[in-house]
Amino acid sequence: MxxxxxxxxxxxxxxxxxxxKYGGTSVADAARIRNVASRIVEVHKGGDGVVAVVSAMGRRxxxxxxxxxxxSDRSHPRELDMxxxxxxxxxxxxxxxxxxxxxxPATSFTGxxxxxxxxxxxxxxxxxxxxxxxxxxxLDQGKVVIIAGFQGVDPNSRDVTTLGRGGSDATAVAxxxxxxxxxxxxxxxxDGVYTADPRVVASATKLDEVTYEEMLELASAxxxxxxxxxxxxxxRFTIPIHVRSSFHKGEGTWVKEETMEEAVxxxxxxxxxxxxxxxxxxxxxxxxxxxxxxxxxxxxVNVDMIVQNVSHDGTTDISFTVPSVSIATARDIxxxxxxxxxxxxxxxxxxxxKVSVVGIGMKTESGIAARMFRLLSDQGINIQMISTSPxxxxxxxxxxxxxxxxxTLHSGLGLDGEDxx
Amino acid sequence: MxxxxxxxxxxxxxxxxxxxKYGGTSVADAARIRNVASRIVEVHKGGDGVVAVVSAMGRRxxxxxxxxxxxSDRSHPRELDMxxxxxxxxxxxxxxxxxxxxxxPATSFTGxxxxxxxxxxxxxxxxxxxxxxxxxxxLDQGKVVIIAGFQGVDPNSRDVTTLGRGGSDATAVAxxxxxxxxxxxxxxxxDGVYTADPRVVASATKLDEVTYEEMLELASAxxxxxxxxxxxxxxRFTIPIHVRSSFHKGEGTWVKEETMEEAVxxxxxxxxxxxxxxxxxxxxxxxxxxxxxxxxxxxxVNVDMIVQNVSHDGTTDISFTVPSVSIATARDIxxxxxxxxxxxxxxxxxxxxKVSVVGIGMKTESGIAARMFRLLSDQGINIQMISTSPxxxxxxxxxxxxxxxxxTLHSGLGLDGEDxx
Numbered sequence: 001m002x003x004x005x006x007x008x009x010x011x012x013x014x015x016x017x018x019x020x021k022y023g024g025t026s027v028a029d030a031a032r033i034r035n036v037a038s039r040i041v042e043v044h045k046g047g048d049g050v051v052a053v054v055s056a057m058g059r060r061x062x063x064x065x066x067x068x069x070x071x072s073d074r075s076h077p078r079e080l081d082m083x084x085x086x087x088x089x090x091x092x093x094x095x096x097x098x099x100x101x102x103x104x105p106a107t108s109f110t111g112x113x114x115x116x117x118x119x120x121x122x123x124x125x126x127x128x129x130x131x132x133x134x135x136x137x138x139l140d141q142g143k144v145v146i147i148a149g150f151q152g153v154d155p156n157s158r159d160v161t162t163l164g165r166g167g168s169d170a171t172a173v174a175x176x177x178x179x180x181x182x183x184x185x186x187x188x189x190x191d192g193v194y195t196a197d198p199r200v201v202a203s204a205t206k207l208d209e210v211t212y213e214e215m216l217e218l219a220s221a222x223x224x225x226x227x228x229x230x231x232x233x234x235x236r237f238t239i240p241i242h243v244r245s246s247f248h249k250g251e252g253t254w255v256k257e258e259t260m261e262e263a264v265x266x267x268x269x270x271x272x273x274x275x276x277x278x279x280x281x282x283x284x285x286x287x288x289x290x291x292x293x294x295x296x297x298x299x300x301v302n303v304d305m306i307v308q309n310v311s312h313d314g315t316t317d318i319s320f321t322v323p324s325v326s327i328a329t330a331r332d333i334x335x336x337x338x339x340x341x342x343x344x345x346x347x348x349x350x351x352x353x354k355v356s357v358v359g360i361g362m363k364t365e366s367g368i369a370a371r372m373f374r375l376l377s378d379q380g381i382n383i384q385m386i387s388t389s390p391x392x393x394x395x396x397x398x399x400x401x402x403x404x405x406x407x408t409l410h411s412g413l414g415l416d417g418e419d420x421x
Numbered sequence: 422m423x424x425x426x427x428x429x430x431x432x433x434x435x436x437x438x439x440x441x442k443y444g445g446t447s448v449a450d451a452a453r454i455r456n457v458a459s460r461i462v463e464v465h466k467g468g469d470g471v472v473a474v475v476s477a478m479g480r481r482x483x484x485x486x487x488x489x490x491x492x493s494d495r496s497h498p499r500e501l502d503m504x505x506x507x508x509x510x511x512x513x514x515x516x517x518x519x520x521x522x523x524x525x526p527a528t529s530f531t532g533x534x535x536x537x538x539x540x541x542x543x544x545x546x547x548x549x550x551x552x553x554x555x556x557x558x559x560l561d562q563g564k565v566v567i568i569a570g571f572q573g574v575d576p577n578s579r580d581v582t583t584l585g586r587g588g589s590d591a592t593a594v595a596x597x598x599x600x601x602x603x604x605x606x607x608x609x610x611x612d613g614v615y616t617a618d619p620r621v622v623a624s625a626t627k628l629d630e631v632t633y634e635e636m637l638e639l640a641s642a643x644x645x646x647x648x649x650x651x652x653x654x655x656x657r658f659t660i661p662i663h664v665r666s667s668f669h670k671g672e673g674t675w676v677k678e679e680t681m682e683e684a685v686x687x688x689x690x691x692x693x694x695x696x697x698x699x700x701x702x703x704x705x706x707x708x709x710x711x712x713x714x715x716x717x718x719x720x721x722v723n724v725d726m727i728v729q730n731v732s733h734d735g736t737t738d739i740s741f742t743v744p745s746v747s748i749a750t751a752r753d754i755x756x757x758x759x760x761x762x763x764x765x766x767x768x769x770x771x772x773x774x775k776v777s778v779v780g781i782g783m784k785t786e787s788g789i790a791a792r793m794f795r796l797l798s799d800q801g802i803n804i805q806m807i808s809t810s811p812x813x814x815x816x817x818x819x820x821x822x823x824x825x826x827x828x829t830l831h832s833g834l835g836l837d838g839e840d841x842x
Contacts, residue, residue, distance in 0.1 A: 068514075068515065070450075072518040079515075083514035083515060086514075093497075093503040094489065094492045094504060096497070101493045107500075
């Protein structure tokens, strides 16, 4: 949670303060870094204050991870964070240099220097508070401020931390909140948020606008363009987020409180990175679900969907999905619990996928679920699990049918064409 | 200058505290990093406390410099330091991981975290003070402490700084002083300090011992194995420095207060990285030398030797040497001054070299200078400039004769053979 220190007013009050974020592909080489610098300078020369959050160049984080694996096959969370934070440090210095070359003063700060205080959980730290004094001083001096994404410092141990996947987006939106910025622009290698993955659905169209709620559901359901955490920051502090391409100047997708047009179905998301665990013939007694999910939580396994079937003969089946990387841990825990509660056994399915339909209008318009199930059924696609939220319906299906399912739903729910619903 | 905070006693008082320093070639890849880790662990398991200062891996600093040049052809001192300090950060984390893999707790600190406070001169900062609280805490907890060399922080601006060439050696020796360490071991890619460069003189032998004074003179005269600054730290705080190979366990060279055997001539150093400027027919009036050397100092040009000939006809010639990288600046300044004081003109010689004979015994034994001049003369090598200290004689000669001069002096002054004088 960002504990904003108080309202900060950017000094030239008639101008806006914007936070930019540039991902690894946007700063992959010297030419792209100069390109990023000129985009930032253009905004600065227009009179707005700019804070830019940058990621490590290209595949540098992966290279550093590989280096760590070459040296050691064990886990060293503190030192790994120390290592990985070198990546953004390089980018931020280079971007600051390129901006100064264009005649605009710039200064770079690490996460620690920028006052990004986090929990101490290395590799998956959470931002607790941003003490942005140095960032504000830089802005007040008319400088562009460049900040290393993905990193912070644990104020107790004074050790450097990283925020985990999507951490640079989270840095940018949290900073925008802490600084009271007018907007946060996420520059990336895609043009924005689409009605479905354009690599899967040729007729997918870019969305001009999407609500925070919808974006949260889409991101949680597998749309990779933004991490749920960043969207949550934006929602809580009402920071408009603009997801756009770093390679051209066209408008991308605005993520905001309300959209001009309320969509019944805004988009289709898919996720093939989960696996399913079923514990069958579980004695249907109080506390049995807790005895399963408590040890999973303690082991840090992120359980996504949970379905418990109606009890018959005093036993029930419990199915749940977890990220595929955690399947071995989840399986072992489930087997242990199954044995101790005298369940029938445990089965694993690693070849599943999840397809989700998201739209704010589903709050008021019923019938979308029924249409979704019918469309899948007409295509002969069997639904294994279902979960819903007020603005989302997700179905687990066979992994090898997911692209087909997405195309079927995109077309059947009226998203095809230039003007998405 | 290191302002030691007070005497620090390493807790297990019967054991020693040692500071190691590993240069770039010693940590160039994963295998070498694991090798460094096992050397450190061996010392730690012997019961001694270890602080290890590390450089960036292999040519990484040069790669980062090249990256900066790709992005910008201008000077960005603050951001360049931010960039370059990423190099040691990577090494220190990897070394800490490799040590922990060997079952010994380790923790890494940046220069800033280790309390290395410097002046604000980016790229050439000087260590002002070491506030080693976190380092001491780590040692008291039984950990090996790994520290990024070559870097610190300016306490006024809170900006990260680098110490310039040889900065990691300076970090190690200054830390040894601040911690009251028993010795500082500089692990490098050579076996120690030699009577002459072994690539030039086949019969050069490794010195077992050399005094601080001699090492200072040898280093200033071009022996690349240690920078003068580090030796000066060692001398001031009487920290024995052991220069040794990181690739085998043989003894290297001890740099210390006194040596077992006082040598008349300890070694021959050579330097081909300087150029000579002569301002001729300078009016021999008070203040004319100052008017030349003040602007050179202000421009940051490191003047080495200065020779002013005896005045005749009311004018004199002033010659001086500067690092070849500074020759353009020095030439322009000299021309400006020559015009303003109505001197005859300025000539430049970029093809010079300096050969120096160093030995503590020269303080008491005269005649070495005469023998040196005779040996060079017999070989037909002309001496252009001479400068002396109580324990050194340096001659500037033609650059293409320097290897020959070093071999002649090495042999003629009795240094050849297994048992150097």
